Amino acid sequence: MRRRLLAPAVLLLATALGCTEADPGASGPPPALPAAEPEVRPLGRIVPLPASVKPGGAPYALTAATRVGASGHPGVRAVAEQLAAHLRPATGFRLPVVADPAADLALALDPAAAALGDEGYELRSAPGRLTLTARTPAGLYRGVQTVRQQLPADIERTTVRHRSWKIAGGTVRDVPRFPYRGAMLDVARHFFTVDEVKAYVDRVALYKYNVLHLHLSDDQGWRIAVASRPRLTAVGAAAEVGGGPGGFYTREQYRELVRYAAARHIEVVPEIDLPGHTNAALVSYPELTCDGKAPEPHTGIDTGFSSLCAEKEETYAFAADVLGEIAALTPGRFLHIGGDEADSTAPADYRAMTDRFQPLVARHGKKVMAWHQLAVDGVPAPGTLIQYWGLDRTPGAEKEKVAEAVRAGAGVVLSPADRAYLDMKYADDTPLGLRWAGTVSVRRSYEWDPGAYLPGVPESSVAGVEAPLWTETLSTPEHLDTMAFPRLPGLAELGWSPAGGRDWDTYRVRLGEQAHRWDALGIAWYRSPEVPWPAGR
Template sequence: MKKFTLLLFMVASLLASCSNPTFKQEEISIIPKPVSFELKESSFRFESNTSVAILDISAQKAANYLVGKLKMAAGYNLDIETDAAVNGVVFKKVDMEPEAYQLEVTPEQIVITASDESGFFNGVQTIRQLLPSQIESMEKTKADWLVPCCVVEDAPRFSWRGMHMDFSRHFFDVEEVKEFLDYMSLYKLNTYHMHLTDDQGWRIEIKKYPLLTEKGAWRIENNQDTICNERAVENELYTIDPKNYREKDGKKEYGGFFTQEQIKEIITYADERCITVVPEIDMPGHFKAAIDNYLFLSCTGEAGWGRVFSTPACLGKETTYEFMENILAEVVELFPCKYVHIGGDEVRIESWEECPKCQKEIKKHHLADEHELQSHFNRRIEKFLQSKGKQLMGWDEIVEGGLSEGATMMWWRNWVPKAPRIAAENGNDMVITPTAAYYYDYLNDHNPIDRTYAYEPVPDDFTPEQTKHVLGIQANLWSEWIPSFKRLQYQAFPRLIPMAETAWTAKELKDFDDFNARIQHHYSRLDEMGVYYYIPAVKGLDKDIVFVDSVLVELNLAYPHNGAEIYYTLDGTVPTRNALRYTEPIVVSSEGEIKARTYKGEIFNDLITAKIERQSYQEASDYIPGNKGIKKYFLKGKYKSMDDIHVSDSSPYIQADTIQLGQYGEGTDFAIVYKGFLNADKDGIYEFEMKSDGESLLYLGNELVIDKATEERNPYKKYEKVALKKGWHAFTVKYLPSTKPKAIEVRYALQGEKLQGFNTAVCAY
């Protein structure tokens, strides 16, 4: 009998262990990383009769969300009770810091402790991530709905954990917004910034000014649409969503807008997920969609463009202020949030310099210049918003004419590091959202997850008092080249995930290797959610390929990713999964074009293309130079073009160790010429890189290799490849500076090897 009892006990224990298994630490992948996580033996199983109890109304949204997820994915119709359950899920209110939570999971019970609805909701998102990825399914599916037994203590680093979407350049509808809000909630992001107006389209109904949406929400295709259409020929990820077109008076127009009822619907949906929605109504610049239809707003009675930016609203007319305030009066009634963002960036002040009314306004209020005129405008709008119980927010350009005491700044121009310091010293709050890390309209290749993760948003030299003014961080999705929700997903993910960890997790707890291991588990979750995310790009085709007889082309993924494979073509067609699959380096012996992209199931990424060019070797010089270094000719004078720059054997020069701008004195009335011989130590294909701010030329012998003309945001780089025979090769570099001389550098290497500068080790004269 004793043996039989023991056997029953062993069987019962075995069944219990099978029904409530113990998880391994490597199976846990909570993002953002919590303050503390302790894994325990066994697990909690959700079943069709699991109890859910809330002991305070502040837990209602979190309980609703959890029950809703289980109903959708598991088919469970769980009731929410108001009495403490002995078993099941219990939401318990205690005093804690805002948004913080504690989670304790045993085989019998899950207890979520918090002090506010956001804290409870954040706890549910951790449970969501501890459940299998099938919890994200939009239809009933089979899974073991297990949560590992654990103890979690957690609280956010920042109160502002934001994502931004631009609706003006390309539009996204209500259902797409809701889907994006669900992505945000999973990663404990709590602020959704809607960029609703800009030059390219007005996207929110304003009842007092119906033309804003009747006409201002629609456009014939512009240059942004045209570029997307051109890219879509070979890359369908740039296809403009056809549902955002309409036919009007025989014309095809692009656009769309939110009615005020739809805005309320979005806000309600976000609020159920403890997400605050912040509107942005750009003013006084980026206002062309309004000026086009209400011409009295401009300085001249016409809408238009400057060299880069649109002509702003006139700030010398009282009617302008009335118009702005009437718009904002409707906006503040719709959005219950604390802030209203008015943009304030990239304003073309030249029109105000030429406008008598604006100049009169400057004199009337004793303003120093047009920047202060914009600050004067900001203060008037801020005073109006404050009368409505709201606070003004703007991009960091609002610093330039002086910040008012209550304004909150978004720092986006990482090349203007003084802006956050000015704001902090002035006592103004700020949100950190620089292009260097958090502009997700930039390609993933240029702003990858490791760079996003490594970025520290609080400046190193901030004092503890200044740090208090950093509300948090935000990533932005400007939609010039994001013409569909599929492309928006591709640009946002996976970079949204490391940003979310920085926003939540304490700096000292962050570790990229640990994060990178955890994020691997999240791709299956994104798959379940239907997110079209970026997969690693093909490396090896970033520059054109040159060969003499043949060349071995090696392709690689930018980083390892399970299930990702490279497909390529050599005939100029776009590779599909039916194309050649890359398994080993490719021998290429004919000219053409190689195209490649990565596939993972139905997901593919942007197309990578490289031209393949055959060259003949350029023979080495018969001349053997005797002096190490480079001849540098500094020519003073005003040169109109490269054709005016000449040196001869008798021209005075100095010996230089490398090609660099160095000291050039003041002004821009000069040119520099570098001459010498470069030693190619073997026959081969050599790659050359020129970095310059102005007009620059690189000759090898008499052949022009690189011709670089001035462009915006200099300096920039240009590359070319040349087949060289072993030996000394004469070179000439000519440099004509831009209006702001910055750099002239030349580097080289054998094709595929690391570039090095022209220097005395390889150059002579």
């Protein structure tokens, strides 16, 4: 199951069968990279790996005389202002943003560049001139992340560094492999503040993620204000795993998160988990239980024990109120309705409830997103996006149900727990995280192909990948950093880069070079023994 702890005997059996992975660094760490960064990073030696790189010529140098050119399009101007604001602290340069296409660092739209799609870009670097072109502002923003990574890691510092700022000469032409590249953050098990979530948004934006999936409700806590159901936050938000104080986002705070993500061309997908994982809602509104009695607040991490009541109309009125208000607050395409681990819900009741929940999403102009149990135990509505979280060893019959849903018109986002779950331990001795899906090393999280992962699901039906970060054992921003880095960039590469250009041996070198940047950003990353980190780190 998605977050269920396996019994020790089951874990031992899984290890004997080769279902878990021993620490690949047990035979000794790989050789370290040089301690210092090169003055000019080779073109395209970044994460995610670009689709096409043609190096050549002398580098472009950012100087005190540099001006950032932007057309009159407000979206271009906004991206140019973001770029300039990011470059100013470390360089100390003024970097004025001007409406001059001849500026030496120029951003421009090319509506005719159909091959670049919605997020592709072209970067041209030469002495005295760097141009970034895209068909959309989102494409320009993705290109800005490449500009950041091509510059020395010190560009991420907040104080002036007196050094050269060069980008290798040549051309990068880049488009994503998949349109959906998501990072999920569980704020229900442990609550994270608006500023802490914004910091996570900034981290995923650097690696060209374009979706933030917020898990807003669960057994332990309800984290979003609903005007028509005030007890959800007055009562249901006042707990978290381990008995902490919990918390919630006001409607305006949630809007601010949505705006902040949108400015980074990231779409927010809110999740309200139904019909299971609902203990916080049941504590708040006992009439949603079949016996009308409020359960005790839950501060543990076990799952599968809570359920809404299928036979009560109060259930559907509640779902209509909540989903309607969340839809009104969210400009994105999707509402995620959960649907997993409803172990205490009878199969007929699960089907009855999910059949009625899904039209509530469509009523507000949104598409349903749900965990893959909706395809196994229910019937996904047309156009539903199914999020698969099973394991390599998940029974074939369950995977075939997902394939059947795809043949009926559903799409798939892949989040296999033993590959993509960032809360799984890296190795047996990792202090943080769980291991019910086995240990997930950096290499294991990278070495799989989303386009060929599920039998019967063609690449054309795969919308993309998502990296979930569940927080049963994670309660601080530093915990999030440690479990996300260094695995988060690799999953970004699976979603962005062409399959044919990727391999572990070259990736781990590029990944090791990211350590300088993480240090500059203050990221509390995990030193995996699989990766050649810079000497002295």
